[in-house]
Each structure stands twice: as C-alpha cells, then as structure tokens.
Amino acid sequence: MMPGAIRCGCGILLLALVATSSRADETADPQQLLAQMASAMRDLDYDGSFIYEHDGRVDTLRVFHAGGVDERERLISLNGARREVVRNSRSITSVQPNQLPTVFGAESNRRLVPLVPEARAEGLQENYTLRLIGEDRIAGFSAQVIDVQATDKYRYSYRLWLEKNSHLLLRSMLLDADQHSLQQLMFVALNIGGHVNETDLALSEVPARTIAAQAQEVLLTTPSEWKLGELPAGFSMSARRGPADATNNAEHWLLSDGVANVSVYLEPANTAPGVLTQGKISRGVLNVFVRNLNGYQVTALGEVPPATVEKIADALTHAAPAVAH
The missing domain is CATH 3.30.200.100 (MucB/RseB, C-terminal domain)
Known part of the structure; x- marks a missing residue:
C-alpha cells in the first residue's frame, strides 16, 4: 500500500472517530450528567489534591472521601498554616490555627469540597441554560465540560468538568455575568474508587476538648x-x-x-x-x-x-x- 493511501486511511479513521464523539456529545443530557455528578460526589470513595482560587488567593488542599450511607470526608490544607475539617453524618469539626476545634451540626447536603453546585432538577432549566460544550483532560482524566449558564442577573454561572466514566467533578469555575472567573477549583491528583483508610478520615490529632459553634x-x-x-x-x-x-x-x-x-x-x-x-x-x-x-x-x-x-x-x-x- 502506498504511503499516501495510509495517510488517507488514517484521515478517514480520524474523521470517523471525531464524528462518533460529536454524535455522543449531541445526545448526552447535561441535566442527567449533573445528577450523576451529585451522586458521584456523595457515593464514591476518592482522595486527591486540588487547587482552590478564591478571594485573591490560591490554596492547595487534599480531600479524603468515603461514600455510601455513612458518608465521611476530611479536608486538609497543604499550604500556609495547617487547617483541617472532618465531616460525618452527625457533625463537622473544624481545626484552625491557635483555636480550639469547633464542632458544628452536620447538614446532609453540606460538602467540604467547594464549588459543587447542588443542581437539583426542580426548575433548573427555567433559570439556567445547560450545554455540553466539549471535552478536556484534567488530572490525567478525560472530562466532559458543561456550561450552567444563568439566565438573569440574580445568579452566577458555572462551568464544570466531569470525569467521563464516574462523572465525578474534576474542575469547577464560578462565573459572573461577563463570564469572568470569580472562583475556581481544579484537581491536580486524584484517585477514584480506591480504599480510603480510617486514619485518613480522622483528625490528625485527637483534641483534648472542643467547643460547640452554636x-x-x-x-x-x-x-x-x-x-x-x-x-x-x-x-x-x-x-x-x-x-x-x-x-x-x-x-x-x-x-x-x-x-x-x-x-x-x-x-x-x-x-x-x-x-x-x-x-x-x-x-x-x-x-x-x-x-x-x-x-x-x-x-x-x-x-x-x-x-x-x-x-x-x-x-x-x-x-x-x-x-x-
């Protein structure tokens, strides 16, 4: 076979792959993907490190998450003074520098990872335009990119990157009316589905005493x-x-x-x-x-x-x- 024929064959194959990917994008339901994201963030076991850009600063944090009925997670700062937060079904305990650990009552929908929208189905498409805008690669994972575009001045917009197989959130941007980034987070290392040890879900030191927030x-x-x-x-x-x-x-x-x-x-x-x-x-x-x-x-x-x-x-x-x- 002549080299030109090989190049031609590869080109046809590439076009076929692109066309298949495009058809998959067109049939994907962004609202269903958002629901799958919420389930993945709640039910899956995962641990990883992410950067969080907010309020003129950049923090690097690590999260450990054990999903299921008894959902638990722990968030640790990796830069600056050591801070950590532990959440289970009963309480949230926050450890800040030079302060006694503070215990808050747990809320079932309160997550430690920021910029994860609830995306409940009721009325969602009346106030936001949902679009699957393409694919990307984050922390070594293939991702589907979804725009959650606000339809008026009373809410912010989101751009979300979801891991293609598990639909776990890999990156999130909060956008103003001019599409400028207000906050964003992005995982730089992530393990999905691996075992999370009990020690990873507990405070690094058992406090002698705590205080109740309210x-x-x-x-x-x-x-x-x-x-x-x-x-x-x-x-x-x-x-x-x-x-x-x-x-x-x-x-x-x-x-x-x-x-x-x-x-x-x-x-x-x-x-x-x-x-x-x-x-x-x-x-x-x-x-x-x-x-x-x-x-x-x-x-x-x-x-x-x-x-x-x-x-x-x-x-x-x-x-x-x-x-x-």
Whole structure:
C-alpha cells in the first residue's frame, strides 16, 4: 500500500472517530450528567489534591472521601498554616490555627469540597441554560465540560468538568455575568474508587476538648409570623429552621433555585449577632444584606450576586406586633 493511501486511511479513521464523539456529545443530557455528578460526589470513595482560587488567593488542599450511607470526608490544607475539617453524618469539626476545634451540626447536603453546585432538577432549566460544550483532560482524566449558564442577573454561572466514566467533578469555575472567573477549583491528583483508610478520615490529632459553634437547629412546623413576597425568579423556600432551645423567635430560612442557595436569618434586633445593623457587605462571592424591620433584624446571605440577597431581604414582611425593647 502506498504511503499516501495510509495517510488517507488514517484521515478517514480520524474523521470517523471525531464524528462518533460529536454524535455522543449531541445526545448526552447535561441535566442527567449533573445528577450523576451529585451522586458521584456523595457515593464514591476518592482522595486527591486540588487547587482552590478564591478571594485573591490560591490554596492547595487534599480531600479524603468515603461514600455510601455513612458518608465521611476530611479536608486538609497543604499550604500556609495547617487547617483541617472532618465531616460525618452527625457533625463537622473544624481545626484552625491557635483555636480550639469547633464542632458544628452536620447538614446532609453540606460538602467540604467547594464549588459543587447542588443542581437539583426542580426548575433548573427555567433559570439556567445547560450545554455540553466539549471535552478536556484534567488530572490525567478525560472530562466532559458543561456550561450552567444563568439566565438573569440574580445568579452566577458555572462551568464544570466531569470525569467521563464516574462523572465525578474534576474542575469547577464560578462565573459572573461577563463570564469572568470569580472562583475556581481544579484537581491536580486524584484517585477514584480506591480504599480510603480510617486514619485518613480522622483528625490528625485527637483534641483534648472542643467547643460547640452554636445551638443545634430543628425544623419548624408551626406557622410563621413572616411572609414572603416577590422573590427572584426560581427561588423558593427549601427549609425553615429555628434554634433547638427556642429561647427567642429566631428563624433560619433556606431558599434555593436548584443551584444557588441563600440563608435568611430572622432574629429580634436585640439578640442578633454581628456588627452590621443595616446595609450590604461583600466578601468575595459571598454577599450579605441586612435590614431592620419591626424590631427584627433580617439578614440574607449567600454566594449569589448582591442584587439577589437585597431582593430576598426586601421580600420579607412581619405580620406580628413589634418586639418590645
């Protein structure tokens, strides 16, 4: 066979491979891939190192994760002062330099790896445009790249790289309305499906004592004195909680659009913590808006644009008499 024929044959084979890949991309369902990503992050065993770019700094971290019913994970900083966080089904323990370890109540959907959107199916495509935009290679793994594009100014967009076989998240970028990166993480080394040792999931040192971050919250079932008006499109309440000790009329509402989450704290003004009494504050992509209403402090915060927390805080009305001072 002549060399030209060989080159021609290779070219035809390459075109066939490209065409097959293109057809697979066209038939893939981005929403299904996002659901598979959520399952993979929860159910698989994996460990790896990743870089996390945020708030003008770059951190290098290592994660150990044991999936399944008794999901557990541990996150360790690899640069700067040593910090680590351990999570299980009951609690989250955070160890920071020169501080006693702090224990928080666990939430089933709170992950230690940042920039992993929940991507719940309800209303997702009404507020985001989902597109499979190509393939890439991250940490030695082939990846499918998905754009989760916000349709208005009330939410950020994501670009996600998912490992082709397991659908585990390999890289994530949070994007503003101009498609500029606000935060991103990327795995640089990763082991998927390997055994994670018990010692890898425990704190490096057993603390002599710990402190509790705050009183545990419980789900509230009694009628609320608060009402919600017009919210940013797609947002609705996903949970309503309050302090377990019920020492005051404080409530904690969780709102979501299926990807982005906002917390709203409703507390009597004379018991609300913090120094901000009115107005807005931003820390990286975390935005906070506080207003006083009828003797209460309303605080809305989340990794959403400033307009979102302000609109949500302004949507709250209080039906009960003013709190006595």
